[in-house]
Amino acid sequence: MEKWKINLISVWFGCFFTGLAISQILPFLPLYVAQLGVTSHEALSLWSGLTFSITFLVSAIVSPMWGSLADRKGRKLMLLRASAGMAVAILLQAFASNVWQLFLLRGLMGLTSGYIPNAMALVASQVPRDRSGWALSTLSTAQISGVIAGPLLGGFMADHLGLRTVFLVTAGLLMVSFTVTLLLIHEGARPAQTKSERLSGKAVFASLPYPKLIISLFVTTMVIQLCNGSVGPILALFIKNMAPDSNNIAFMSGLIAAVPGISALISAPRLGRLGDRIGTSRILVATLAAAAVLFFAMSFVTSPVQLAVLRFLLGFADGAMLPAVQTLLVRNVSEQVTGRIFGYNQSFMYLGNVVGPLMGAGVSAMAGYRWVFIATALVVLVNLWHLGRTLKQQKAASKTI
Known part of the structure; x- marks a missing residue:
């Protein structure tokens, strides 16, 4: 092997x-x-x-x-x-x-x-x-x-x-x-680098063929994690609000929190293989658009079952988004700086883990639980618009080379 x-x-x-x-x-x-x-x-x-x-x-x-x-x-x-x-x-x-x-x-x-x-x-x-x-x-x-x-x-x-x-x-x-x-x-053994050969953070980005695309992918990583985290603080409370007489809120909340992971397991390798054939950027754009639509739909649910179904569907998109970002990063950076770029990307991922719950808690306190889903969908749409523009610019620039 x-x-x-x-x-x-x-x-x-x-x-x-x-x-x-x-x-x-x-x-x-x-x-x-x-x-x-x-x-x-x-x-x-x-x-x-x-x-x-x-x-x-x-x-x-x-x-x-x-x-x-x-x-x-x-x-x-x-x-x-x-x-x-x-x-x-x-x-x-x-x-x-x-x-x-x-x-x-x-x-x-x-x-x-x-x-x-x-x-x-x-x-x-x-x-x-x-x-x-x-x-x-x-x-x-x-x-x-x-x-x-x-x-x-x-x-x-x-x-x-x-x-x-x-x-x-x-x-x-x-x-x-x-x-x-x-x-x-x-x-394998890595070639030794002298101090003069080590790139500064500025030099890392100067070495990239499309630095704007890399930064846009970093922001997309943060938005993906923000989506996952924004609903967390209010999920159990939202479910309790829809089913106040239920005596198993904790179990129901845990189940609804977990269902996206099940569909993500199914979709991740399949959509990854599809992206290798038709283009990873198409998979990323399509799954971000699907996530925005599903978050909007979640703001209108009237029962925990409806929410569970929509979150299960969200998992199919979830399983493809982060791997798609990472694949695009790999294909647009040199191996010399792969670790640095993945490190920066991880920083944005952690920032999303911090900002998401804070946004969810703040929006729910000011406007109610349903507005958390709407706010999350709007953030995804803004990011989708910006990423789409950047991908078009990168495609146009690559044709002129």
Whole structure:
């Protein structure tokens, strides 16, 4: 079997365990904050938001640095650093005795993050260009699978073994990622770079044939994550508003939150392969347009079943969007700066994770739950218009060369 195929299979399992590890903690973080002694509703909301956001904020700041280091020292080293570093940070969270310790350790977790973007960059640098869409889409199913299974496993452990046990098991899963990476992933020797050969951030963008397109793709990544996050803070409340007499709101909310992942698993490799044949940019534009229409439709639902159906349909688009962005990045940058570009892209992804929930909470407070879906759809439409213009300019410029 070719080396890149072996690496793809190995990295898939590493990304699966990483996605599983991270997602099984997040739904229960507010409960852990309460267990650490935060009792009032206002303080609990504040500390839950801070401990959630600090990880993504720190990750957004340091991602370009890790990307630069990956280009110089190798991506396997960055995968080992991220899996081991996050395992230690999460292990220590199990022994936090107050909320300040948890907050600082969540910040440390953000500092050590970066397994999945480095895995994407590793695969992108090795896979044949004409199969990059399929390979990156297939790899994305690993994280999606982990994100679906994580809350179920975490919820079972939290109910039967206690919240601290979730952190201990999560650290163990990340060490499984470390072991898979250490033993199974092989990266060829990288040419040494002298200090004078290392590109500055300005030089990285100067080396790109279409820098405007790359920046537009970064913003698209942020918008995709914003879409995923904007509904999160209000989903359970919106469902309760539609079905006030239901006695299983928590289960229903979890199910409706998870259904896009199921359809994304189905669509990601298929649309990735289709993009390799007909053009990845067409897939990206089509899925963004479909997402905008579905978010508008969600603002008119009158029952949880209708919302579940629309979110299931949204998952088909969701599974293709981020892999399509990453494929276009691969095809428009040189291998010398792939790690840096993926690092910048990851920063925008983390910013979307921060901005999305803040936008959703703010819009729902000012205008009501339904307006969150409308606002999200409008953001997607503005981004779609800008991306479409940029892609046309890039196509026109490539014809004149």
